[in-house]
Amino acid sequence: MSRSPRSSRRAVLGGLVGAAFWAASPVQAQDAAGIAVVDQERLFRNSRFGQELLSEIDQRGTALAAENRRIEEELTEEERALTDARATLDVQDFRARAEEFDQKVRQIRAEQDAKSAAVTRMQDQARQEFVRRITPILADLLAETGAAVLLDRRVVLATAPDADITDRAIARIDAEIEAQD
Numbered sequence: 001m002s003r004s005p006r007s008s009r010r011a012v013l014g015g016l017v018g019a020a021f022w023a024a025s026p027v028q029a030q031d032a033a034g035i036a037v038v039d040q041e042r043l044f045r046n047s048r049f050g051q052e053l054l055s056e057i058d059q060r061g062t063a064l065a066a067e068n069r070r071i072e073e074e075l076t077e078e079e080r081a082l083t084d085a086r087a088t089l090d091v092q093d094f095r096a097r098a099e100e101f102d103q104k105v106r107q108i109r110a111e112q113d114a115k116s117a118a119v120t121r122m123q124d125q126a127r128q129e130f131v132r133r134i135t136p137i138l139a140d141l142l143a144e145t146g147a148a149v150l151l152d153r154r155v156v157l158a159t160a161p162d163a164d165i166t167d168r169a170i171a172r173i174d175a176e177i178e179a180q181d
Contacts, residue, residue: 034148034149035147035148035149035151035159036141036147036149036163036164036165037150037151037153037156037159037163037164037165037166038138038151038152038164038165038166038169039152039153039154039164039166040152040153040154041154042166043130043166043169043170043173044127046170047134047170047173047174048173048174048178049130049133049174049177050173053126053127053130056122056126057119057122057123057126061119064116064119067115075104075105075108078101079101082094082097082098082101085097133177133180134173134177137172137173138169140172141165141172145165147163153166
């Protein structure tokens with residue numbers, strides 16, 4: 001069954017008008033759909049509570065990076081000295097020192113990897129704590145907006161402008177968590 005070009009244009013025009021109406025009536029669309037949207041990353045990065053958590057993580061990460069640079073410089077100098085001493089050492093003595101150096105490097109690498117993993121765990125725990133603390137706040141916002149579902153902005157292809165409650169959520173998180181602490 002084929003459509004005439006005219007009826008196809010009408011169908012497309014009707015779809016566009018419907019989409020335009022939906023976009024022009026965001027509150028009605030939100031109420032009808034019962035969906036609100038937040039950008040979780042913005043909630044975490046832009047709320048004062050999230051910024052406090054991130055600040056501590058960033059400080060630890062920065063300190064670890066500085067420590068890694070210092071260790072790298074020390075090991076580079078030690079390796080250079082070992083290489084320079086090679087000409088004056090017998091083969092057995094050089095091999096023993098080289099093996100000792102390699103063992104030291106492996107040990108340091110394991111220690112630094114463990115510290116890096118601890119910072120990553122700290123970041124994961126901070127995000128979990130953040131979600132735990134903001135969930136009741138977001139639930140209240142959902143009730144106020146009449147939405148039944150809250151989606152992360154990253155999984156939504158398109159939304160009415162008023163369906164995104166990220167800015168309202170950040171303001172509420174800042175106010176309520178500050179009042180709790």
